[in-house]
Structure formats: C-alpha cells, structure tokens
Amino acid sequence: HGRCHVENRDFDFIIVGGGTAGLAVATQLSRALPYECVLVIEAGPDGRDEPKIYVPGLRGSTLGGVYDWVLPTVPQAAANGRTIPHNRGKVLGGTSALNLLVWNRATVKEFDAWEELGNPGWGWKNMYPAMLKAENFQRQDGIAQYGNDGVGYGGPVQVSLVENPPAHVQACIPTLGNLGLENNLESLNGHSIGAEYQPAMHRVSNHTRSYSVDYLPRAGDNLVIMFNSTVHKVNLDYDWRGTKATGVTLVGGKEIKAKKEVILSGGSLLSPKILELSGIGQKAVLSKAGIRQIVDLPGVGENLQDHLRIQTSYELKPEIPGLDVLKYNTTRAAIELDLWRRSQTSLYQYSGSCYGFLKWKQAIGNDEKLLRLAHQSVDWSNPVDRKKLSLLTDAYSGAPDLEVVFGDGYIGTKGYPAKGTPGHGKNYATLLGGVQHPFSRGSVHINGPDPATKPIIDPKYLGTAFDLEATIQAAKYLRKMATTAPFKDLWVSEFDPGLSVETDAEWETYVRNNVFTFFHPLGTCAMLPKKNGGVVDPELRVYGVQSLRVVDASVIPMIVSAHIQTAIYGIAERAATIITDQYRW
Numbered sequence: 195h196g197r198c199h200v201e202n203r204d205f206d207f208i209i210v211g212g213g214t215a216g217l218a219v220a221t222q223l224s225r226a227l228p229y230e231c232v233l234v235i236e237a238g239p240d241g242r243d244e245p246k247i248y249v250p251g252l253r254g255s256t257l258g259g260v261y262d263w264v265l266p267t268v269p270q271a272a273a274n275g276r277t278i279p280h281n282r283g284k285v286l287g288g289t290s291a292l293n294l295l296v297w298n299r300a301t302v303k304e305f306d307a308w309e310e311l312g313n314p315g316w317g318w319k320n321m322y323p324a325m326l327k328a329e330n331f332q333r334q335d336g337i338a339q340y341g342n343d344g345v346g347y348g349g350p351v352q353v354s355l356v357e358n359p360p361a362h363v364q365a366c367i368p369t370l371g372n373l374g375l376e377n378n379l380e381s382l383n384g385h386s387i388g389a390e391y392q393p394a395m396h397r398v399s400n401h402t403r404s405y406s407v408d409y410l411p412r413a414g415d416n417l418v419i420m421f422n423s424t425v426h427k428v429n430l431d432y433d434w435r436g437t438k439a440t441g442v443t444l445v446g447g448k449e450i451k452a453k454k455e456v457i458l459s460g461g462s463l464l465s466p467k468i469l470e471l472s473g474i475g476q477k478a479v480l481s482k483a484g485i486r487q488i489v490d491l492p493g494v495g496e497n498l499q500d501h502l503r504i505q506t507s508y509e510l511k512p513e514i515p516g517l518d519v520l521k522y523n524t525t526r527a528a529i530e531l532d533l534w535r536r537s538q539t540s541l542y543q544y545s546g547s548c549y550g551f552l553k554w555k556q557a558i559g560n561d562e563k564l565l566r567l568a569h570q571s572v573d574w575s576n577p578v579d580r581k582k583l584s585l586l587t588d589a590y591s592g593a594p595d596l597e598v599v600f601g602d603g604y605i606g607t608k609g610y611p612a613k614g615t616p617g618h619g620k621n622y623a624t625l626l627g628g629v630q631h632p633f634s635r636g637s638v639h640i641n642g643p644d645p646a647t648k649p650i651i652d653p654k655y656l657g658t659a660f661d662l663e664a665t666i667q668a669a670k671y672l673r674k675m676a677t678t679a680p681f682k683d684l685w686v687s688e689f690d691p692g693l694s695v696e697t698d699a700e701w702e703t704y705v706r707n708n709v710f711t712f713f714h715p716l717g718t719c720a721m722l723p724k725k726n727g728g729v730v731d732p733e734l735r736v737y738g739v740q741s742l743r744v745v746d747a748s749v750i751p752m753i754v755s756a757h758i759q760t761a762i763y764g765i766a767e768r769a770a771t772i773i774t775d776q777y778r779w
C-alpha cells in the first residue's frame with residue numbers, strides 16, 4: 195500500500211506490544227481489514243537473527259539478558275521473604291521469544307468456566323477452534339508419541355514432537371504408568387489427564403524455535419512495526435458524554451493517533467501499568483502514584499494468578515547422557531552447536547519434555563485434607579475462587595490439579611553448580627511439580643508516575659493454607675516418581691532437596707525456600723463482569739472507555755491447567771474475529 199508508513203502520525207489501529215498476542219492480533223487484523231493501517235509498537239528490538247532465541251537448545255539463555263524486562267516480585271512473605279524474578283520478553287515476539295517451548299492445552303471444563311464466569315462465546319466450543327488456527331502440527335518420521343486428535347494444521351506456529359528424548363525423559367511414561375497413570379496420546383484435545391509427550395513450538399525443517407513472529411509473513415503490507423519504542427500512556431478524550439482512546443504517547447513525548455482503536459498487548463505484568471499511567475484504575479493506587487484518575491476501574495492490576503512450581507533434582511549415573519554437559523564442557527558445546535548449524539543430530543535441537551496431568555486423588559490417594567484446606571482457602575465472595583473449587587472437588591471435571599514434568603538438565607532454584615563447587619561437571623534430571631489452581635491472588639500496580647519504573651508485583655505465593663499444602667504434596671509426589679522404576683534406576687543421588695528431607699516440617703521448609711513460578715502470571719485485566727472485578731467485557735473492551743481493548747494474558751479470568759501460550763493465541767485469534775466483525779463493511 196505504501197500509505198501505511200512507520201513515520202505516519204496516525205493509524206487506524208495501534209497495537210501496544212509486539213509480543214505473543216500482539217503479533218497474532220495485528221497480523222489477523224491486517225489481513226481481514228486490508229484498507230486499514232495497523233501499527234505495532236514494540237519496546238524491544240527485532241531479535242529474529244539472535245541464535246539464543248532461535249536455537250531450541252539455547253532456550254533459557256536469554257533470561258535476565260538484554261531481551262528481558264526482568265520484573266521481580268516484592269519479597270514473598272510465605273516463601274521466606276524471597277523475591278522471585280519474572281522474565282518477560284522485551285523483543286519482537288515478546289515472551290514467546292524467551293519461553294521454554296512447551297505447547298499444550300487446558301481442558302474443556304476450564305474454558306467452559308471462563309464462559310460461565312460471565313463471558314458468552316469464550317467456552318471450549320469457541321476457544322478450541324481459535325487455538326487450533328494458530329498452529330501447524332508436524333509429524334516427524336518414526337515418532338509415535340502422539341495420536342491424531344487435538345492438533346491443528348495450516349497455522350503459523352510450527353509445533354512438533356521432538357526426536358531422541360534423553361533416557362531420563364523416556365522414563366516418564368513407564369514410571370507414571372507404574373504409578374497408575376495411563377499414557378494419553380491425544381492430550382491436546384481438551385482431555386489432558388494422563389502421562390504424555392507433548393509438542394514443542396519447534397520447526398522440523400531446520401530445528402528452530404517457532405514463535406509469534408511466524409505470523410508476520412502472513413500479514414498485509416498495511417502492518418507496520420515500530421521497534422525500540424515504549425508506550426508511556428494511552429491518550430484519552432473525555433467530557434460529560436464519556437471517555438475515548440484517541441492514540442498513544444511514547445516515552446519521550448511523541449504522540450500517535452489511532453483513528454479506530456488502541457489495543458493493549460503488553461502482557462499481564464505491563465498492560466495494567468499502561469492503563470494506570472493513563473489514569474484508568476483504582477483511586478487509591480493512582481493517587482498514591484500521583485496520577486489523576488480519569489476512569490475509576492478497581493479491577494486493574496488485581497486478580498493476579500500464577501502456577502506454583504516446585505522441583506526435585508537427581509544426579510544421573512555417569513553412563514546416562516544428559517544435557518548439562520552443554521553447561522560445563524565448552525568444547526563439547528561448540529561441537530554440538532556446529533552439528534546443529536550443519537543440520538545434523540545435535541543436543542541443541544532437543545526442546546521437549548514429558549508430562550503427567552493428574553487429579554489429587556490419583557497422585558496422593560486420600561485427598562480429604564487438601565479438599566478441606568481448599569474450602570478454608572476460598573474467598574466465597576469471589577466467583578473465580580468458587581469456580582476453581584468446583585473443578586477441584588468434582589472428581590469427574592477432567593480438569594487436572596497437578597502437573598508433573600520430567601525435565602532435562604538441572605533447573606532447580608540454586609542454578610547449575612558453579613565451577614569448583616560440589617556437583618559441577620555432573621548431569622542431572624529435574625522433576626517439576628505445578629499446582630494448577632492455587633487460591634492465592636495477588637496484584638501488580640505502578641510504583642509512581644515514571645514509565646521507566648518497574649511495577650510492584652505481589653503474587654502472594656503460598657498465601658493460602660491450600661496452596662502451601664498442595665505444593666508440599668506436589669514435592670512429595672516428585673520424590674515418589676523418582677523412586678519408582680524405571681526412573682529410579684537412572685540416578686545416583688537426590689541433589690535437591692536430598693533424601694534426608696523426610697518429615698512434613700522438612701518438606702515445608704524446602705517448599706518455602708524453593709517455591710518458584712511456572713512463569714504464567716495472568717488475570718490482571720480480567721474479562722469478568724465489572725462488579726466482579728472485571729476490566730474488560732467479553733469483547734475485550736475496557737469498561738468505561740471507548741476504542742480501547744486489552745488482548746493478552748491479562749484478560750484470562752481464571753488460570754487453567756496448562757502452559758498458557760496456546761490459550762493466549764486463542765484469545766488473540768478470537769479478538770481479531772470480534773474486532774474485524776465490528777469494522778468490516
């Protein structure tokens with residue numbers, strides 16, 4: 195078109211944040227509305243030529259670096275005052291450029307819960323096809339790890355099962371089988387309970403990360419991206435008739451107009467910040483920060499939910515090959531990277547893991563204590579809590595309570611042992627446990643009027659009696675997995691926490707010192723009725739403001755039992771359909 199140019203002062207749509215959801219919604223709008231100009235404003239650089247991003251085996255190496263916002267929580271009282279860092283992508287693709295590649299899906303009843311919480315059209319019936327649109331499932335030769343149902347074809351994000359899992363990952367299905375969990379070959383079809391290999395966002399042709407930037411080749415030339423540009427706030431016009439978003443102001447003062455809409459896709463820890471800096475939010479938060487309130491919206495930055503994670507780790511027998519060798523042996527790492535570059539079998543192409551999803555009863559037998567604590571931990575006035583409780587107590591909900599992961603390499607909270615310390619030069623397997631529906635609910639708010647200041651993040655980890663006990667039970671179940679064949683025959687010693695940890699009190703201490711995040715913060719601009727703390731309506735429009743939507747993980751009303759990117763792509767796809775229907779003539 196040529197008429198849509200990055201130097202323009204006005205666009206039809208401005209998308210704030212070129213991340214996971216942002217690039218998906220922007221691309222789909224540009225295709226469906228070819229006569230409109232769509233601008234994506236991304237705070238970070240392009241990054242598509244960065245090996246640390248596109249080599250699957252280098253995943254994790256960007257955390258804490260230049261492509262990461264690094265947003266720490268405030269000290270978490272119930273986690274012994276520890277601060278837990280939240281990594282967030284500050285680069286094209288957002289957090290999909292930094293994440294650990296897991297591609298899985300939550301269950302039918304959980305998406306139906308979103309709908310039942312007051313959001314017509316957001317149940318499984320609509321979310322499932324929207325999620326499938328994002329993906330292209332690739333079957334590799336000779337891989338029988340997945341069946342047929344539950345995967346999509348023809349979408350931009352390339353997903354596949356990964357060849358040659360290491361021995362300790364291969365032990366997953368038989369070990370969980372010996373604990374009574376059946377192999378589930380179609381775990382992405384809304385019924386995830388079982389033991390399963392799941393796809394990774396991995397392009398088979400050249401073994402690279404596939405992520406939200408893979409939407410862009412499908413975009414029209416009416417889509418324009420502005421890099422290294424941070425939005426300070428949304429510009430609002432307001433009078434007695436109401437409030438309307440008219441564009442954005444960048445850090446540095448430049449203003450850009452949006453003739454139709456501003457769409458916030460800054461992610462769950464940064465979209466609330468943009469709303470608050472614009473004067474949309476809770477009175478007390480805004481006045482403390484010295485921001486004049488324009489729209490009173492108490493839900494902004496509240497309802498923060500996340501998956502609780504705990505892990506145990508095992509030093510592998512010397513004859514079991516592991517992936518930590520890439521950390522301690524630079525010569526071997528260089529050889530493997532060279533093999534990867536020449537498209538030959540390499541440790542750097544490996545990007546998968548194997549999982550179990552369970553109800554508590556399957557994991558621990560007697561779940562009475564946990565259910566009792568759940569009843570005590572619920573905020574009965576909160577519909578989201580009541581929904582979580584009903585999924586937890588319904589033995590037939592099909593919504594798992596516990597996720598376990600057979601991870602490759604050392605991924606404990608201490609970090610891989612430094613050179614010269616005990617444990618260096620060894621290979622490890624890490625088992626991870628995730629509590630799927632914790633009851634603690636936190637918040638994220640601005641810390642003053644300066645857009646350069648990081649937000650105050652308080653997830654209140656382990657903040658309820660249920661959350662603490664559930665995390666302890668998760669940790670104990672990991673030990674049970676580790677001591678079950680065939681996994682038990684692969685290791686020589688338990689590195690974290692160490693087999694001396696046995697009593698309930700010892701496990702509690704371990705959990706408080708090591709509880710971590712699965713990096714799934716969400717819910718901070720929740721799609722809920724306003725009276726229930728909602729920030730956006732079922733069309734993702736911010737209450738009380740015309741022409742302003744939020745499209746990212748912030749709108750998720752209730753956390754679901756899966757890694758959340760498939761749900762985020764589904765949200766972006768649905769948002770694009772909703773917006774297009776409004777503007778197509």
Ligand SMILES: Cc1cc2nc3c(=O)[nH]c(=O)nc-3n(C[C@H](O)[C@H](O)[C@H](O)COP(=O)(O)OP(=O)(O)OC[C@H]3O[C@@H](n4cnc5c(N)ncnc54)[C@H](O)[C@@H]3O)c2cc1C
Nearest residue numbers: 211213214215237288289293294295296425461747757759
């Ligand atoms: C270490 C880690 C591992 C993970 N592993 C997995 C996994 O394996 N599987 C899975 O499903 N999920 C995983 N997740 C979670 C998942 O990746 C994220 O939930 C998801 O990518 C978030 O998408 P989003 O669109 O909400 O936000 P993001 O993708 O974070 O996008 C937000 C974008 O907005 C930009 N932005 C923010 N503020 C501004 C501003 N003011 N101006 C301009 N631009 C701005 C940011 O730079 C960013 O590009 C992981 C997360 C982390 C951190």
